[in-house]
Amino acid sequence: MTDNAYVARVENLEVKFVSRESTTKAVNGVSFTLKEGEVLSIIGESGSGKSVSMRALMRLLPSKAKIGGEVEVNGKDVLKMSGRELTRMRGKEVSMIFQEPMTALDPVYTVGDQIAETVMRHEGVSKEEGLKRALELLEFVRVPSAERRLKAYPFELSGGLRQRAMIAMALSCRPSLLLADEPTTALDATVQIQVLILLRKLQKEMGMGVIFVTHDLGVAAQIADKVAVMYAGRIVEMGPVRDLLRNPLHPYTQGMLASTVHGQDRNTDIEAIPGSPPDMRNEIRGCAFAPRCKHATELCRTTEPPETSPGEGRAVRCHLVSGMTGAEQDAPAYA
Amino acid sequence: MLNYILRRVAYAIPISLGVTIFCFALVYLAPGDPLTRLLPDDATAETIALIKAAYGFDKPIPIQYLNWLGRALTGDLGQSIQTNRAVADEVLIALGNTIIISTAAVILAFTLAFVMGTVAAYYNGGVADRVATSVSVLGVSIPNYWFGIVLIIIFAVNLRWLPATGMGPGGSEGFSIWEWSSVKFAILPVLTMAMVPIGIIMRSTRSAVSEVLSQDFVQTLRAKGMGEAAVLRHAVRNALPGVLAVMGLQFGYLMGGSILIETIFTWPGTGSLLNQAILNRDIPVLQGTILVLALIFVMTNLAVDILQTAVDPRIKRG
Ligand SMILES: Nc1ncnc2c1ncn2[C@@H]1O[C@H](COP(=O)(O)OP(=O)(O)O)[C@@H](O)[C@H]1O
Numbered sequence: 097m098t099d100n101a102y103v104a105r106v107e108n109l110e111v112k113f114v115s116r117e118s119t120t121k122a123v124n125g126v127s128f129t130l131k132e133g134e135v136l137s138i139i140g141e142s143g144s145g146k147s148v149s150m151r152a153l154m155r156l157l158p159s160k161a162k163i164g165g166e167v168e169v170n171g172k173d174v175l176k177m178s179g180r181e182l183t184r185m186r187g188k189e190v191s192m193i194f195q196e197p198m199t200a201l202d203p204v205y206t207v208g209d210q211i212a213e214t215v216m217r218h219e220g221v222s223k224e225e226g227l228k229r230a231l232e233l234l235e236f237v238r239v240p241s242a243e244r245r246l247k248a249y250p251f252e253l254s255g256g257l258r259q260r261a262m263i264a265m266a267l268s269c270r271p272s273l274l275l276a277d278e279p280t281t282a283l284d285a286t287v288q289i290q291v292l293i294l295l296r297k298l299q300k301e302m303g304m305g306v307i308f309v310t311h312d313l314g315v316a317a318q319i320a321d322k323v324a325v326m327y328a329g330r331i332v333e334m335g336p337v338r339d340l341l342r343n344p345l346h347p348y349t350q351g352m353l354a355s356t357v358h359g360q361d362r363n364t365d366i367e368a369i370p371g372s373p374p375d376m377r378n379e380i381r382g383c384a385f386a387p388r389c390k391h392a393t394e395l396c397r398t399t400e401p402p403e404t405s406p407g408e409g410r411a412v413r414c415h416l417v418s419g420m421t422g423a424e425q426d427a428p429a430y431a
Numbered sequence: 432m433l434n435y436i437l438r439r440v441a442y443a444i445p446i447s448l449g450v451t452i453f454c455f456a457l458v459y460l461a462p463g464d465p466l467t468r469l470l471p472d473d474a475t476a477e478t479i480a481l482i483k484a485a486y487g488f489d490k491p492i493p494i495q496y497l498n499w500l501g502r503a504l505t506g507d508l509g510q511s512i513q514t515n516r517a518v519a520d521e522v523l524i525a526l527g528n529t530i531i532i533s534t535a536a537v538i539l540a541f542t543l544a545f546v547m548g549t550v551a552a553y554y555n556g557g558v559a560d561r562v563a564t565s566v567s568v569l570g571v572s573i574p575n576y577w578f579g580i581v582l583i584i585i586f587a588v589n590l591r592w593l594p595a596t597g598m599g600p601g602g603s604e605g606f607s608i609w610e611w612s613s614v615k616f617a618i619l620p621v622l623t624m625a626m627v628p629i630g631i632i633m634r635s636t637r638s639a640v641s642e643v644l645s646q647d648f649v650q651t652l653r654a655k656g657m658g659e660a661a662v663l664r665h666a667v668r669n670a671l672p673g674v675l676a677v678m679g680l681q682f683g684y685l686m687g688g689s690i691l692i693e694t695i696f697t698w699p700g701t702g703s704l705l706n707q708a709i710l711n712r713d714i715p716v717l718q719g720t721i722l723v724l725a726l727i728f729v730m731t732n733l734a735v736d737i738l739q740t741a742v743d744p745r746i747k748r749g
Pocket residue numbers: 113120122140141142143144145146147148149158376
């Protein structure tokens with residue numbers, strides 16, 4: 097892969113859930129790119145479309161989900177793939193780890209069997225060889241007494257070990273892209289940090305691209321190269337992690353940062369911003385954040401803010417920012 | 432695991448003893464005196480006493496029970512009042528006949544219901560699901576004897592493809608599952624017997640598999656690139672313990688035979704035997720048949736419990 101080739105490229109992604117009663121517009125025009133070895137963190141409140149975007153990357157959505165836009169993984173158009181091509185890609189080129197390691201693993205198969213199954217599927221090896229690889233993988237993700245854990249059922253492991261087993265399974269075929277959907281949210285604080293450090297280490301060792309979903313800015317700060325902030329199915333702000341945290345431009349990002357600094361418990365949702373996100377079943381006019389934004393103007397309520405780039409690698413969707421000239425962008429008037 | 436099995440077996444012992452006590456007590460629970468049939472109407476008091484002593488009815492009830500149990504354990508279930516033959520022989524022959532049709536019904540019902548239930552769950556809301564659900568509602572709600580009569584009218588009376596009743600010319604001894612001349616007699620009773628369990632097992636398989644398919648780990652399977660066949664394999668494997676419990680219960684019912692079905696088809700199984708025993712107030716036969724059937728039921732449940740533990744790692748072993 098050349099330097100400017102993307103592991104993932106998403107252009108104007110839209111996902112709608114259509115049922116007889118209602119249409120939920122979960123993702124509305126999300127675009128981003130991810131290079132080899134890069135870590136992108138997507139943050140946002142619950143319901144902002146983070147999980148749906150991740151699943152769209154692997155086309156892991158139910159048939160009532162209508163996907164639009166472009167999704168490329170390793171240069172291949174995911175939305176045009178056949179069922180066979182999809183199963184060949186999933187678990188091999190792209191892997192996913194989930195929030196709840198207890199329910200994400202099959203309760204009646206041993207951990208070893210479940211890891212071996214993945215290796216057998218993609219590399220056509222025997223069961224014996226698969227189990228051997230599973231053992232190596234468990235050791236690779238620092239599971240103590242791996243030999244014994246190989247034969248354990250998920251319910252016999254602690255949350256942290258289960259998540260490690262999940263990671264081992266996801267990494268079993270050396271994917272170039274790992275999608276981690278809040279992989280530490282369900283874990284205790286200390287375990288959370290261990291798993292985070294492990295993930296970062298493995299990511300560096302393997303040089304894979306990672307999209308790390310979280311609703312915790314602190315977690316994002318530790319692991320990410322760049323951050324995308326999602327609100328109501330849109331990326332409202334994106335940029336390199338340092339820049340974005342030091343100098344947030346979107347009022348939503350600012351509010352979130354303020355609440356993370358003062359908030360004690362990282363596991364709770366952001367509460368410092370008053371109000372709640374819009375119901376995605378309704379048509380949204382103007383800026384989706386306007387009802388909660390203290391800077392909202394008439395323009396915000398009628399016209400959706402366009403994406404502007406206020407600096408190297410940065411993008412913001414806010415009338416306040418787009419209304420300014422380049423020179424003033426680093427010190428917005430409202431801040 | 433072994434521990435668990437031993438404990439389950441230990442639990443089954445008091446249950447079986449309870450069953451024997453109930454069967455023994457039948458003599459006293461049944462209306463009328465079991466001796467009246469044996470005795471002429473003008474029997475003298477001495478004759479009655481003599482017969483009572485001969486049958487052991489003069490002893491205290493606990494002693495009678497222990498004597499009866501001792502004989503039952505050696506395979507002596509007494510004599511039929513009606514035919515004077517050994518009850519054990521009659522029950523054994525009837526049981527063999529019942530097992531012929533109930534085994535066939537079990538195989539037919541379990542495979543069909545399991546496959547259809549799984550397919551219905553997989554194509555949730557699709558055509559296959561609607562067909563399967565309708566079949567299962569019909570299976571559960573139509574009385575099976577009525578279904579049996581309809582089958583007789585269609586296939587025996589109108590089409591004349593299959594015989595309506597009996598086990599064929601050779602009767603019980605001449606029956607061979609390898610010969611069409613015998614087998615054709617079993618087809619309608621088997622279909623009739625299979626109807627209810629098909630409905631029940633299909634319904635529970637459908638709900639168990641569809642519950643599993645909605646769980647998070649199914650998405651993990653797809654996320655790691657498993658094909659739909661593998662997804663279904665995992666789903667079935669997860670649904671199995673619950674389905675086995677339902678199957679076990681149905682297995683127990685089917686092995687007991689059915690008075691109604693065997694009577695309609697005059698199939699000489701345990702159901703027919705019970706029916707005659709009731710009509711003739713043949714208490715020893717009634718006792719012996721119920722004892723054997725109840726013990727089979729207890730043993731089936733035991734086997735299902737153990738099987739369930741074997742297939743479900745989550746059940747605590749110890
Ligand atoms: N299978 C589905 N059917 C209908 N709506 C869904 C489905 N999955 C997610 N949604 C909706 O899509 C929106 C985004 O959900 P999600 O991506 O899970 O949010 P989060 O950012 O918390 O991960 C929510 O409004 C949710 O209700």
